[in-house]
Amino acid sequence: MNDCEPSRGSSTTPLTKPLSVEEASAQLLAAARTIEGSELLPTSDCLGRVLAEPVISGTDLPGWDNSAMDGYALRAADLQASDGWLPVSQRIAAGQCGTPLTPGTAARIFTGAPVPEGADTVVVQEVCEQDGDRVRVNAEITAGANIRHRGEELEAGSQVLEAGTRLAPQHLGLAAGVGAEQLRVYRRLRVAVLASGDELVMPGEPLGPGQIYNSNRFLFRALLQALGCEVIDLGIVKDEREATVAALSTAAEQADLVLASGGVSVGEEDHVRPAVEQLGSLDLWRVAMKPGKPVAFGHIGQTPFIGSPGNPVSLFVTFCLFARPFIERMQGVQDAKLPIPLWLPSGFALSKPVKRRDYQRARLEIDAAGQTRVQRFHSSSSAALSSLTWANGLVVIPPDATIAIADPVAFLPFAELVPGHQSL
Template sequence: MSASCPASPRALSLEAALARLLEQAPTPSTSEPVALAAALGRVLAAPLRSPLAVPHWDHSAMDGYALRHADLAAADGWLPIGQRITAGTVGTPLAPGSAARIFTGAPVPEGADTVVMQEQCERDGERVRIPPECKAGGNIRHAGEDFAAGTEVIAAGTRLGPQHLGLAASLGLAELMVRPRLRVAIGASGDELVAPGAPLGPGQIYDSNRLTLGAMLSALGCEVIDLGRIPDDLEATCATLARGADAADLVIASGGVSVGEEDHVRPAVERIGTLALHQVAIRPGKPVAFGRVGDTPFFGSPGNPVSLFVTCALLVRPLVLRMQGVGGDLAPRRLRLPAAFAWPRPDKRREFHRARLVEDDSGQPRVEVFASRSSASLRSLVWADGLVDLAPGVTIAPGDPVEFIPFTELLH
């Protein structure tokens, strides 16, 4: 492996940029009740404590027979069947020297201390033979075995998934207190942009950035406000960003954040707000901007579609999650796997290249990269299923370990 010169000292490292974003991210202070069925993807506002013990009462973990284990010795294993208990019904106290036919989930009758699964038993009419080697106390889930009443079962700041809603439903809860949806205003800068479906004129391209960005934010549970195309004009840019700041909790614009004569987004933010950072030492995505328009946080991404995608995955996603009230570590999980590629000409910046997993001849996963480094190739994002994190100035040979970040960790 070899090393080359470092990135520009003006550009912050990804970690430093992210720390700055999260330090300045406002966190929500209000909450609202939502029906359980509408709470998917919302952020829990307060710790959820169970109103009851789980299980609520002793119940059978198997279809089988409930009995008092001490009765087996005197009965030579044969016991009369005194009752039948199905899930949703409650039996009577177990008569001495008898067994109860019982089904999974049914309450264990008073007096029984063991359930034996039906496959181990021999039934003869209204009596059953229980194997003498059966374990005393087996196959019963006892009240409070999972947790006692009052136990915290979901932490505040948790983004609710299907499993959380299932748990809440099992506790009898019909609604949860969650944080309000984050409102994000988005716009794309550039006179060359045309809405999909409209005819293209000379020098024009279809605007993919607003749809990509809006979809990424919707997947994070945001309410998206579309500001439309932002003209290549400073006054119009200022007006559009100000309109977004009035309507939303966060404003995001793609394009116009570099230093060209027609890049008006960054100067507009400096005029009507404040700029906290404007370069990150990564490829793609070096020219980004973060600050405020009035009191509203602002993020500006590069205009190239891959750069937009990468900067939103690495920087906007954790910013949005923190502003939604999500707690804890927001870093995506990574997989350390062998490379299925050579990287002889590394960039001086840290590079997040489009990649996907493939299997080698032995069936083990390896990381393959897209052939082109172009940040304009949306096809590369469809081809890929993640990003590979490549250190600046470091060459890679096939088989060297690399860090792969699946899209599943970056898009929700």
């Protein structure tokens, strides 16, 4: 289906005043409900999942006083009382436990090894001179240096990860580091997707007159899979009211959330929006933004529904701004919200103001002076799918504004918008 510019035919449906992006986002997030159901999984299998209950440390971290460096463990007072040389009385590697330190001696020690009882300082090996079984320190030392003390990072019984955390590699490392063999995570969110449009055909099939390949199906699936969702793909729905009602009804019965592309504008061939109203309620429609003005949110029975325009860039932008945080809130991520933009100097000029807030594809480039600048794609067409591979973010153009070279502009990196996208 096409985006709202132009829509398919005409409609007598009354139009409401479009909401701002912030108003629409707040309305969706207020309506999002965390799914019920969780499962206990091995920690190694929890990448990308969302914690359903907090992780409590089963141990002090570190579990004992240990050396932060390779070097020599000693009593600072013994060094001050000697001629600079101390006999080496033992050798302690990581995974070994030494004996109490004999007064007036030093212990050869390695990173992570337990500091022997009686030692209060570790001197790094780079400032030490070893001669047989004795060592001399050739620099001033600080008493207590280079020792990581038991529990200085975390104490046993403390909360180390809170419920609602989407588990990245560093979270799994920390969970394992405090002894968590298994983690309780929310079950996968089931999301049904469908695309509306008689013009759509699948890649590999011959294109007929007026037909296009269904890129939205692949875009939807990939975005959802990157968020860890279970995708229920209902394919292409014909531009018929009965077929649309039947597909949406089936989707709502099978899924926790229904997403549709196309059919949400006001044309005679746009059947998704009226079908949702027939099956349930439409709570939000139209946002003061470009691309993606006809964003729809409602419920099919008790199942939430989000409808995006059919042009692929419109789908992508509205998914990132609205569907992504809504999905994250349903998955149990409590801090799901619109991202905070980076303010960077513009590398382009805009003399003709836009009528509504415009999310244009952009990327960061380094100019001849070594200055980071925001450059925008040469076309603002919501059908230009290639712009999404050229860009590494979106530049936000406010309504009624002109922009000169080097003016600060709001830039939203894809790393903050697209699940699994590489950082800049």
